[in-house]
Amino acid sequence: MLSTKNLLAIVEKQKELDSAIISAKQLKSDKTIFSKKIVALLVELGEFINEERSFKYWSAKPASEKKVLLEEFIDGIHFIISIGINLDYDFVSYQFAPVVKNTIDLYLYCYAQIAIFSKKQSTNNFKVVLDGYFSIAKCLGFTESELLTAYNEKNEVNLKRQDSNY
Numbered sequence: 001m002l003s004t005k006n007l008l009a010i011v012e013k014q015k016e017l018d019s020a021i022i023s024a025k026q027l028k029s030d031k032t033i034f035s036k037k038i039v040a041l042l043v044e045l046g047e048f049i050n051e052e053r054s055f056k057y058w059s060a061k062p063a064s065e066k067k068v069l070l071e072e073f074i075d076g077i078h079f080i081i082s083i084g085i086n087l088d089y090d091f092v093s094y095q096f097a098p099v100v101k102n103t104i105d106l107y108l109y110c111y112a113q114i115a116i117f118s119k120k121q122s123t124n125n126f127k128v129v130l131d132g133y134f135s136i137a138k139c140l141g142f143t144e145s146e147l148l149t150a151y152n153e154k155n156e157v158n159l160k161r162q163d164s165n166y
Contacts, residue, residue, distance in 0.1 A: 001096040001134040006148050011091050013155050014081040017162075024162045034086050038118050041079040045110060045133075048072035052140070054103045070150040073137060077151060078158065080133055089126055097127075099135040106136050 002010070022029055049055060051064040051072050063069065084091065101109060110132040117125040137147060 001098075001138060002144055002147060004092065004094070006144060007091055007094065010077070010148070010151055011081055011085065013152070014078060015085055017078070017155055017158055018082050018085065020159060020162045024165070029086065034083070034121075035118070037079050037083050037086070038114065041076055041083065042111065042114055044072070044076040044079060045107070045114070048076060048136075049107050052103065055107070066146075067150075069140070070142060070146055071154060073142065074147070074150040074154045076133060077147070078154070080130060084126055084130065087121065087123060087126055089123055094127070094130070096134055097131045098138055099132050101135070101139075103136070103139055106132065106139055110136065 018029075021027070027033060048069065051068055053059065053061065053063045064072075099106060099109060110129070113125070113129045113132050117129050
């Protein structure tokens with residue numbers, strides 16, 4: 001899904017963003033912030049699913065354009081990587097293990113795995129969440145290049161937001 005090199009580059013940028021947020025908001029990175037990141041991941045996954053629209057059996061309206069989908073997906077990546085950083089997850093050793101399901105089953109799978117992770121915050125459970133989330137990208141045909149570009153663009157926006165007291 002993402003090469004180790006690109007995944008580690010994202011991890012480093014996420015560390016910088018997390019540090020900027022903690023500093024700008026004068027927060028202490030603690031269990032409460034960690035729990036809020038898990039909730040934020042659930043919310044961002046829902047926002048992405050809402051834009052992708054495949055669950056909307058009652059609607060003929062197509063999915064949002066790919067750029068919008070990528071931006072929403074990347075919002076979730078920001079939180080999932082941040083969670084992994086807080087967990088001291090070993091991103092260097094991460095090997096993507098795709099979950100082969102259709103989009104609807106992947107969405108349900110991810111929600112379920114995030115809920116399991118929220119109760120037992122282990123590195124094994126985190127890897128399952130990460131695999132599920134990256135499997136959505138694979139299922140929808142997002143390329144490594146698209147993910148990297150979208151992450152970098154959104155990360156820049158997020159950093160600027162901290163400078164402007166967002």
